[in-house]
Amino acid sequence: MTTEISRTATDIFERMRTTNPLVQCITNYVAMNYAANVLLAAGASPAMVHTPEESGEFATIASALTVNIGTLSPDWVEGMIAAAKSANDADKPWVLDPVAHFATSYRRDTVAELLKLNPTVIRGNASEIIALGGGQSAGQGVDSGDPVEQAEEAARGLASMQGAIVAVTGEVDFVTDGDRSVRITGGSDLMAKVTATGCSLTALVGAYLGTAPDQAFEATVAAVGNFAVAGEIAAQTSNGPASFMTAFIDGLHNLDGETYARNLRIDPQ
Structure with missing residues (x-):
């Protein structure tokens, strides 16, 4: 059944591929190459700009900023904070990925500082979101030990508290703004076998x-849906993680609006 959110997601999907947005990605060493290739294949333009000497300035010209705390260092943290402040000043949206924020005090302190800068979207696995919402998670390092459904209540509470969109990704993805919520079905088990997918x-x-900065909830749903559709299609021709990775990149590149709309499965909650 086609819903209003599905139609809006499809519209944003087609607009993203047409406009080729410039995305400043402050991400970890493990993810840089793969994340850049994913963005290029999907129709966006990546810029891996993280140093504090330029990250703040660059955030004012990018369409959006993403901050991933996977491999922290003092200089990188300084660059993250400078970029987030500049994005806010320039009224640009930004995304926080609180990778294993519960693992060490350095990570906890860094995420606490970044949350004060009001990310537009927080995207994490179930364990990260449960812990960020103040609960006890079963996560081990960067790996989630909790199912997505156990993080839904924490996600709603976190979204309301932060005034942000929260996306919990896993076997079935969950996106909420604290009021509206959807589940998104698709993807493949092989996605968890390829590092830096999240x-x-x-x-x-x-x-x-x-x-679509004025449609943050719908844009987040559309992006998560893009991954779900491309992942599900890629799995059909894959024999394992390596072939899946290639098929997934190709699938992102070849996906059109009709195929996206036909395969998108969104369940409003």
Whole structure:
């Protein structure tokens, strides 16, 4: 059944591919290459600008900013904060990916500072969102130990508290603004076998936000839906993680609006 949110997501999908938004990606060493290739294949333009000497200035010209704390260092944290402040000053949307924020005090402190800068979207796995909402998670490092459905209540509470969109990604994805919520079905088990898949989704959420900054909830749903559709299609011709990675990049590149709309499965909650 086609819903209003599905039609809006399809419209934003087509607009993103037409406008080629510039996305500043402050992400980790592991994810840089893959995230850049995902954005290029999907129709956006990545810029991996993180140093504090230029990250703040660059955030004012990018369509959107994404911040991933996967591999922290003092200089990178300084660059993240400078970029987020500049994005806010320039009224540009930005996404926070709080990778394993509960693992060390350095990560907890860094995320606390970034949350004060009011991210437009927070994207994480179930364990990260549960912990960010003040609950006890079963996560181990960057890996989630909790199912997405157990994070839904925490996601709604976090979204309301932060005034942000919260996206919980996993076997079935969940997106909420604290009031509206949807589940998105699709993807493949192989996505969890390819490093930086979640980090790359964070970057793609930035591309969609840059396309429709006044529709942050719908843009986030559209981006998560893009991954779900492309992942499900790629799995049909894949024999394992390596072939899936190639098929997924190709699938993002070849996906058109008709195929996106036909395969998008969104369940409003």
